[in-house]
Amino acid sequence: MADKKSLGLLAQAGVEAYQESPNEEYMSDEQLTHFRKILEAWRNQLREEVDRTKSHMQDEAANFPDPVDRASQEEEFALELRTRDRERKLIKKIEKTLGLIESDDFGFCKTCGIEIGIRRLEARPTADQCIDCKTLSEIKEKQLGG
Numbered sequence: 738m739a740d741k742k743s744l745g746l747l748a749q750a751g752v753e754a755y756q757e758s759p760n761e762e763y764m765s766d767e768q769l770t771h772f773r774k775i776l777e778a779w780r781n782q783l784r785e786e787v788d789r790t791k792s793h794m795q796d797e798a799a800n801f802p803d804p805v806d807r808a809s810q811e812e813e814f815a816l817e818l819r820t821r822d823r824e825r826k827l828i829k830k831i832e833k834t835l836g837l838i839e840s841d842d843f844g845f846c847k848t849c850g851i852e853i854g855i856r857r858l859e860a861r862p863t864a865d866q867c868i869d870c871k872t873l874s875e876i877k878e879k880q881l882g883g
């Protein structure tokens with residue numbers, strides 16, 4: 738049996754890939770509910786991870802007399818802090834996306850306004866651009882950054 742992580746966000750939220758009924762409108766209430774479930778489950782899981790890291794670091798914040806132990810502990814903490822920072826940013830992004838669902842703006846490309854698509858959103862629920870705009874902005878970013 739596959740573990741939770743490899744099953745992805747849908748399994749984590751306890752939902753199946755969305756099946757549209759014939760003539761169903763894009764981003765119908767059912768679809769919005771579907772994505773709200775996915776996003777909330779994802780956010781809750783990240784929050785748990787952040788909490789776990791926090792308490793783990795408090796437990797481990799003992800003083801090691803040995804400088805080698807101390808150095809490796811500091812390294813480990815630095816890594817955990819980076820992970821937490823990433824998770825916090827992701828939580829913010831998820832909350833912003835949940836806000837889009839509330840205001841009925843979810844599922845459309847912020848750049849060109851077309852439908853992002855259910856399958857793409859299931860793979861990346863925080864996507865706010867269609868695949869074309871995303872690809873373009875990544876190319877631009879690379880040019881600026883390179």
Ligand SMILES: [Zn+2]
Nearest residue numbers: 846849867870
């Ligand atoms: Zn677009």
